[in-house]
Amino acid sequence: MPYCSAIFSTQTQSPSVDANVLDFQPIQPVRTFEAVEQRIREQIASGRLRPGDKLPSERELAEQLRVGRNTVREALRSLENAGVLSLTRGVKGGAFIREGSNLRITQAVTDLVALGSVSLDDLTELRIHLLDAVVRLACERATPQQIAELDAVVQSTKDANDAASEGKRLDAALEFYRVLAAATQNRAFAMMVASIGETVVRLLGTISYPPEKLFQARCRFMVHFQARDADAACKELNALLVALRDHAKRVSRKPRRQAV
The missing domain is CATH 1.10.10.10 (Winged helix-like DNA-binding domain superfamily/Winged helix DNA-binding domain)
Incomplete structure (x- = not known):
């Protein structure tokens, strides 16, 4: 056989595929x-x-x-x-x-947690990485008014703790993350933070984390955030999220009393 013909013959002879190796999924009829x-x-x-x-x-x-x-x-x-x-x-x-809403995302995340498909560790890890990006972007983009608003929310955290009201504590926690995410000027970030944050806050809302420690951690975060020091602000917030998770694990079998 001529050289060129031999090459052509070799290139055009494809090996047969073993049907047992393939994994075709059946086509689902659309209603x-x-x-x-x-x-x-x-x-x-x-x-x-x-x-x-x-x-x-x-x-x-x-x-x-x-x-x-x-x-x-x-x-x-x-x-x-x-x-x-x-x-x-x-x-x-x-x-x-309808207008876009994060309610369906929130419900989906809540259901995944309730069904055991997503653990507290999973949510905490996701939340840490998400809020890390949020804090960095917010440090860059936050307006003076948004920084002042977030500082006011932190002060309201202390007021809620002093009032010993679980509902007020939960609202203050949700408002902190809402305002922080809004400072990114990115609606997608805001919706994701709201969805995941609401699930986690409600999940940990009755865990007895010391209110004064929470307030002090938020105050330290605000010092760095107001200085637009993204690295220090991220480090402070990440430490708080991990502390909340670890505390929840330690007291998960004890009577639940206070909000995060």
Whole structure:
């Protein structure tokens, strides 16, 4: 066989693939109402539908999509449950695109913790790395007004501790992370911090962590944050998060009394 032909012959003879090595997953059939959901989501993703926009009526959607009205109704209810739509009754009612919200993310994280899929260690590690990025960005971007607002929240932490009110302590803890995340000027960070923070704060909210130690740690953080010293601020906040986690582990089998 000529040299060139031999090379060509070698290159074109592919070895057969053992079918047992492949791992093809069966194709799942898509239910009609799910296809309707996808069409609506595509319109939102493309920007043709925006928060506050009203969808066509069920009849109009059914005609456009060539499906039954029951299918459209099921799709709309599913999107309402997902937090995408708001369904209202009455003459001026209908299906409206909702504003973005972190409530669904919060619920999903809470469910994962409740089901044991995510541990306190997992959440703490995620929270440390997330807040590390948040603090660094906030140190760079925070306005003087936001720094003053965060300092006021820290002072309210002491007031809540003095009032011995669990509800006030929880609110102050959530507000601290909300204002800190808002200072990044990044809505995605703000939503993620709110979702994870609310789950962790509620989870640790009845753990008896010494209020004075919490207040002092927050005060030390504010000294560094006001100086825009990101490294020192991150170190202080990380130490507090780890201390809260370790404290929760130590007293997890004891009666729970105070909020974090």
